[in-house]
Amino acid sequence: MKIDRETYRLIDNGKIGSIALTIGLMGLVAGTVGFIIDREQFFHAYLTAFIFWLSLSLGGLFFTMLHHIVGARWSVVLRRISENIMAVMPLMALLAVPLLFGLGDLYHWSHEDIIAGNKLLQGKAAYLNTTFFIIRMVGYFIIWLVLSRLLYQVSLRQDKGHQVSLTRKMRLISAPGIILFAVTFTFASFDWLMSLDAHWYSTIFGVYVFSGSLLGMLALMTIIAVTWRKNHILDKDITVEHYHDLGKLMFAFTIFWGYMAFSQYFLIWYGNIPEETLWFLHRWENSWKIVSLVIVFGHFVIPFFLLFPQVTKRRPGMLLFISLWLLLMHWLDLYWLVLPTLHPHGVHFSWLDPATMLGTGGLFIWYLGRRTAAVPLLPTGDPHLETSKHFINH
C-alpha cells in the first residue's frame, strides 16, 4: 500500500481487496452448498456472521454521528475510517436478503401451527408476524442507508472546499439521526436476535448488543489504522496520542459491555422467573457453560486488565493484538446469542460457522477496501483537521 501525500489517496491498494473478494465468493459458494445440505444450521450460522459485520458497520455510523454531535476534534483524523465502515451499508442491505428465505428456519413464531397452540405467541403475534417483520427490516435499512449516505456525501463534499457550514450540516443530520439509530438498533436486535427465543425478553438487550458492536467497531478502526501505520500511511497524522484515545475508548466500552451484560443477567437472576431464566439456563448447560465463561473472561476480565495500564494503550502493536482479540470475542458473543437456540444442549460446531463468516467478511472487507481506495484517507476539508493532527493527551 502506498499513499499520495498531496491528495491523501491510496495509489497502490495492495492485494487485500482481491484476496478478500476471492475468499468472500468462495465462502458464498460454500454457504450455498450448506444451504442445500442443512438449512437450519446454515441460516443460524449466516445470521451470526451477517449480524457481526452489520454491527461493525452500524458502529461506524454511530461513531460518525457521535463525532459530529459533540464536535469532537481529536478524532478528525480517524473520521474517514469510521465513515468508510458505515459506507458498507448498501452491501449489508444486500446481504440481508438471504435471511428472508430463512425466517421459517430461524424463528418459530413464523409458523402458523406453532402459534395456534401457544398462548404466549398469540399475544405477541401483533408484533411478531412475518409481514410486519419484513416491513420493519426494510424500514431499518432505509433509515440506516439514508443516514450513512447523507453523512458520507456531505463529508466528501467538504473535502473539496473548507466549508464550515457543512460541519454544521453534518451535525444537523446527526442529532436526529442518533435518536433514530437508537430506536432502530434496539428493535433490530429484538427482531433478529431476541426473537430467536420468542418466549424470552429482556429490555436491555438492544443496549447489550450495541455495546459489543461499538467495541467491535473501535477494534476494527484500530486494526485499519495500525495496518496503515505498518505501511507508513498517515503514520505522522494518526499519532500515539490518537491510539491512546482509541485504547481509552475500547477500555471504556469493555467496561460498558460488562456493565450491560451483568445488568441483564443480574435482574433475571434476582427475579428468578422460569420464563426468563430458561435463556440463561440453556447457556449454562454442558459445553455452553464453557463458552459463557470464555465470554465473561475473554470479553471483559482479560481486556479490562490488558487495557488498564497506560503503556498498552500507547503501543500500536499491542493495541492491534487486543483489537483482534476483541473482534474474536464480539463474534463469540453473537455466536453465544444465536446458536444455543439451535443446539440448546451443547455447542455443536459446524463448518458453516467459519464458512459464512468468511463469505460475508470477505465481501465486507472487499467493499470497505474499494470505498477506502476511492476517497482521501483524511477528511481534508475539515476545519479541525490540523487541530486533530497535533492533538495531545493531558
Place this chain on the structure above:
Amino acid sequence: MNNKATPRILGLMAQFDNPAALLEAAQKVRDAGYKKFDCHSPFPIHGMDRAMGLKRSSLGWLVGVAALAGTSGALALQWWSSSVAYPLVISGKPFFSFQAYVPVTFALGVLLSAFTALVGMLAFNGLPRLHHPVFYSDNFARTSNDAFFISIEADDPLFEIEKTSAFLTSTGGKNKEVLKEE
C-alpha cells in the same frame, strides 16, 4: 530580629511576552537544573509538563490501591454479614451469592477511588495553601488575565540572587521582581 531592615528574599519572578516564550524559557530553566520553580499562565499550555520536566503523577497508583481496597472491603463486608454473622435465606438463594454483592462492591470501589483521586490530587499539589511568595508581587494578579510568569523559589539549591536574576534575563524574562517578605 532585623527582619524589618533586610526582609527575607523568597524568590525571583520574571514576566514573558507570550505562551511560546514562556514554554521556551521553562525548558531553559529546567535544563539549568532548577527544581523549585513554577510557570504561571492564564490558561493551560500544551507541552508545558514536558518543558518543565514534570514527571507523570503517581496519583494513579494511589487510586488503584484505593479501588482494590474498596472492592475487596465491600466484598468482605457482604460475605461476613450475610454468610457468617447473619446467615438468612433470601428467596432461596445461597448465603454467599456473589451476584447480589456486585453493585455494592462496584459502588464502594468507585467511591473510594473518587475520594482518593480528589484528596490525593490536592495533597500532591500542596493544597490547600493559604499563601505563596508570588503573592507579594503586585504585578502577579495579571497572571489570571494576560501575563505569563516564571517564578524561582529561594530554597532551590541553585538559587543565587545575582546569578539567577541574570539567568532569567538571558531566557528573555522582563519586569523582574525580587519576591520579599513584607
